[in-house]
Amino acid sequence: MNSQSDEHEKKQIVFVPNNSDANVPGSILSVELDEGEEVEWLWTHLENGKSAVTGYTIIKKDDSN
Incomplete structure (x- = not known):
């Protein structure tokens, strides 16, 4: 079930920073x-x-600034 409010939510894909050792596989990609x-x-x-x-x-961003 999809509501109009769901369609307007903004999502962001953040990729994992590179590991310093290429021989250590990471299980988290993004x-x-x-x-x-x-x-x-x-x-x-x-x-x-x-x-x-x-x-x-x-974590939730702190908008108190």
């Missing part, structure tokens, strides 16, 4: 955000000094 949301990436730092995105949190 996230879809609703208007007023942003993503905070969770990085794991490996023993070899490289880093990889291993998770994320979607």
Whole structure:
């Protein structure tokens, strides 16, 4: 079921930043955000000094500014 309000919502696709180690496959490719949301990436730092995105949190933007 699709309502007119659903059709007017703006979505944004945000792609994961590149991992510093090409040998570490990431399971997250992108996230879809609703208007007023942003993503905070969770990085794991490996023993070899490289880093990889291993998770994320979607947070509501603070419009109090």
